[in-house]
Amino acid sequence: MIPTIRWEDNCIYIIDQRNLPREKECLVCHTLQDVITAIKEMAIRGAPAIGVAAAMGLALGSQSIKTGKYGVFRRRFLEMAQQMKSARPTAANLRWAIERMIKLVERMHNKNVEEIKEAVRNESRIILERDIEINLKIGHNGLELIPDRATILTHCNAGALATCGYGTALGIIRAAYEAGKDIHVIADETRPLLQGMRLTAFELMEENIPVTVIVDSAAGYLIRKKMIDLVIIGADRIASNGDVANKIGSYQLAVIAKENKIPFYVASPLSTFDLDLKKGDLIPIEEREPGEVISFAGHQLGPEGVDAFNPAFDITPSRYISAIITEKGVLQSPYKSSIRNLFGARDDRGKDIRGKGR
Amino acid sequence: MIPTIRWEDNCIYIIDQRNLPREKECLVCHTLQDVITAIKEMAIRGAPAIGVAAAMGLALGSQSIKTGKYGVFRRRFLEMAQQMKSARPTAANLRWAIERMIKLVERMHNKNVEEIKEAVRNESRIILERDIEINLKIGHNGLELIPDRATILTHCNAGALATCGYGTALGIIRAAYEAGKDIHVIADETRPLLQGMRLTAFELMEENIPVTVIVDSAAGYLIRKKMIDLVIIGADRIASNGDVANKIGSYQLAVIAKENKIPFYVASPLSTFDLDLKKGDLIPIEEREPGEVISFAGHQLGPEGVDAFNPAFDITPSRYISAIITEKGVLQSPYKSSIRNLFGARDDRGKDIRGKGR
Numbered sequence: 001m002i003p004t005i006r007w008e009d010n011c012i013y014i015i016d017q018r019n020l021p022r023e024k025e026c027l028v029c030h031t032l033q034d035v036i037t038a039i040k041e042m043a044i045r046g047a048p049a050i051g052v053a054a055a056m057g058l059a060l061g062s063q064s065i066k067t068g069k070y071g072v073f074r075r076r077f078l079e080m081a082q083q084m085k086s087a088r089p090t091a092a093n094l095r096w097a098i099e100r101m102i103k104l105v106e107r108m109h110n111k112n113v114e115e116i117k118e119a120v121r122n123e124s125r126i127i128l129e130r131d132i133e134i135n136l137k138i139g140h141n142g143l144e145l146i147p148d149r150a151t152i153l154t155h156c157n158a159g160a161l162a163t164c165g166y167g168t169a170l171g172i173i174r175a176a177y178e179a180g181k182d183i184h185v186i187a188d189e190t191r192p193l194l195q196g197m198r199l200t201a202f203e204l205m206e207e208n209i210p211v212t213v214i215v216d217s218a219a220g221y222l223i224r225k226k227m228i229d230l231v232i233i234g235a236d237r238i239a240s241n242g243d244v245a246n247k248i249g250s251y252q253l254a255v256i257a258k259e260n261k262i263p264f265y266v267a268s269p270l271s272t273f274d275l276d277l278k279k280g281d282l283i284p285i286e287e288r289e290p291g292e293v294i295s296f297a298g299h300q301l302g303p304e305g306v307d308a309f310n311p312a313f314d315i316t317p318s319r320y321i322s323a324i325i326t327e328k329g330v331l332q333s334p335y336k337s338s339i340r341n342l343f344g345a346r347d348d349r350g351k352d353i354r355g356k357g358r
Numbered sequence: 359m360i361p362t363i364r365w366e367d368n369c370i371y372i373i374d375q376r377n378l379p380r381e382k383e384c385l386v387c388h389t390l391q392d393v394i395t396a397i398k399e400m401a402i403r404g405a406p407a408i409g410v411a412a413a414m415g416l417a418l419g420s421q422s423i424k425t426g427k428y429g430v431f432r433r434r435f436l437e438m439a440q441q442m443k444s445a446r447p448t449a450a451n452l453r454w455a456i457e458r459m460i461k462l463v464e465r466m467h468n469k470n471v472e473e474i475k476e477a478v479r480n481e482s483r484i485i486l487e488r489d490i491e492i493n494l495k496i497g498h499n500g501l502e503l504i505p506d507r508a509t510i511l512t513h514c515n516a517g518a519l520a521t522c523g524y525g526t527a528l529g530i531i532r533a534a535y536e537a538g539k540d541i542h543v544i545a546d547e548t549r550p551l552l553q554g555m556r557l558t559a560f561e562l563m564e565e566n567i568p569v570t571v572i573v574d575s576a577a578g579y580l581i582r583k584k585m586i587d588l589v590i591i592g593a594d595r596i597a598s599n600g601d602v603a604n605k606i607g608s609y610q611l612a613v614i615a616k617e618n619k620i621p622f623y624v625a626s627p628l629s630t631f632d633l634d635l636k637k638g639d640l641i642p643i644e645e646r647e648p649g650e651v652i653s654f655a656g657h658q659l660g661p662e663g664v665d666a667f668n669p670a671f672d673i674t675p676s677r678y679i680s681a682i683i684t685e686k687g688v689l690q691s692p693y694k695s696s697i698r699n700l701f702g703a704r705d706d707r708g709k710d711i712r713g714k715g716r
């Protein structure tokens with residue numbers, strides 16, 4: 001598997017996910033702006049991967065700040081952070097990574113700028129390496145939820161490509177497969193950008209994990225026919241009450257799963273939680289270009305001039321969610337207290353797990 | 359609007375819906391086999407239109423039977439009917455139209471073959487003309503269910519193109535618009551063949567009825583955000599208990615509508631009812647080629663060799679359906695008795711409404 005993102009010779013190499021699996025090409029980002037554009041245009045996507053890209057983008061950008069003065073460096077770094085924050089609005093990991101980088105810079109106020117630049121580069125490398133470790137832990141923690149001979153529905157791509165390797169939802173699927181469980185994955189194609197068809201099916205086929213693609217509309221039919229044992233997805237942001245923002249279509253899968261009494265799981269690192277938000281409906285939902293819906297590969301699909309509405313995410317209220325699998329354990333209802341307990345335990349030790357301890 | 363299907367100079371002209379709205383081309387069918395192929399390959403689709411095409415196809419085929427003997431004609435006609443029946447399995451109207459034509463041929467056992475051929479041609483013309491009348495009545499009957507300023511979600515195409523004009527679900531939408539109601543339609547794109555995006559949006563734009571396209575996965579988001587007031591779809595077959603087979607994705611819309619307490623309506627002529635079936639799960643569900651899912655306009659969308667499952671319809675149990683709007687009135691729960699009453703009233707007069715009275 002090609003790495004989602006890597007730092008080499010003062011450039012960031014990003015596998016361009018827009019044309020996978022047809023073309024396996026890397027984008028070379030020389031500047032902060034290159035990375036922001038790659039995130040905006042979804043050459044790199046998936047909340048954890050966006051977080052890593054944001055950290056690496058800031059590290060790259062900070063190298064070009066020409067000053068020996070901390071104050072100047074800090075001001076310029078905060079401007080860059082602000083630009084990066086505006087790349088995409090929904091994924092919590094973007095802001096999480098940026099804030100972690102800012103805290104590092106502020107902690108080092110009495111160091112010289114060259115030291116800070118090096119620390120910033122190191123920090124982005126640590127975030128990347130930890131991401132893979134976290135996914136392995138999520139995979140391990142979720143393993144017990146996957147019965148042998150399970151048929152598992154997943155939506156969009158919460159795989160190696162949405163992270164720095166292994167994946168969250170697909171991490172659990174990988175762990176189950178590696179543990180010798182006989183599983184079959186149903187991948188929703190995930191219109192408009194087809195991450196399920198293009199990325200999830202591709203990743204699973206590379207590892208010989210059995211996968212079948214369906215259109216998003218077919219999920220209900222399969223669930224009602226008892227052809228699916230459980231649903232598992234990733235997350236772009238999770239509010240403090242356990243409501244989950246994820247790729248558009250997740251909400252309706254959760255409703256259908258509940259209606260048909262099969263489990264609906266969310267796999268996510270702690271960096272995706274936004275404890276500042278009381279509920280999911282406060283999460284900003286990105287609306288993307290209508291063009292993503294009405295044209296494909298240069299083909300106009302609908303009538304000339306047709307109007308389209310293209311929300312990229314939706315909110316699944318926590319009452320539809322059977323469990324949230326994190327690197328620190330499996331959360332269950334009531335989420336408000338189970339989430340508070342998980343994060344609170346760390347707060348007792350005087351650490352903000354989202355800022356440092358991860 | 360180009361007519362969906364017409365008879366001219368002993369040929370059947372079918373507007374080829376596979377390339378609409380990009381190309382507005384007619385298929386010319388010279389033989390029964392041409393019509394069967396057009397139905398199989400979905401150049402013409404939509405249960406009522408399939409019914410009309412089946413009747414016209416048989417009428418066309420019967421003209422070529424070279425015999426003066428009733429017995430020979432009848433045997434050959436029944437063979438043709440059998441071929442036609444196998445074109446597509448789910449739409450009730452196909453079988454309805456074929457059986458109606460067979461009954462006509464059997465009633466005329468003491469007539470000469472040329473007379474029968476003419477009667478068969480006439481019968482297919484009557485079925486076509488009645489189809490439009492029926493849609494106008496459905497539109498009229500459904501009118502009261504559409505509030506002023508309603509935003510209406512529809513799936514697939516139950517419009518003029520799915521019928522011989524006006525449409526069933528879109529017939530009601532047209533009637534509401536013509537009655538001066540301020541409505542806005544949200545059209546689900548309807549993967550894999552995009553009938554919502556290509557056909558429904560096209561039809562509505564031609565008549566200046568406001569329409570916005572969304573991906574199928576976005577329906578739940580809009581419904582939960584209270585951006586949709588009601589859902590209305592067509593039907594491919596309705597069992598005697600009110601369970602509805604319709605385009606894949608209908609079931610999940612119905613579940614989400616119910617979960618969010620908005621009405622879910624089905625618009626359908628009586629010819630779509632299959633009183634022989636006790637419940638929806640007995641309706642055969644067509645599985646179409648994986649290629650419809652994994653490639654588009656010559657582009658391979660997913661990885662080379664990816665597996666796909668492509669059921670074309672699903673079943674919505676009647677408990678999710680707020681009302682079924684027919685040309686004879688609006689049916690409501692309990693459907694078993696309301697359907698029996700509607701058809702039974704005709705049976706009392708010694709007529710099978712599905713075979714003759716329509």
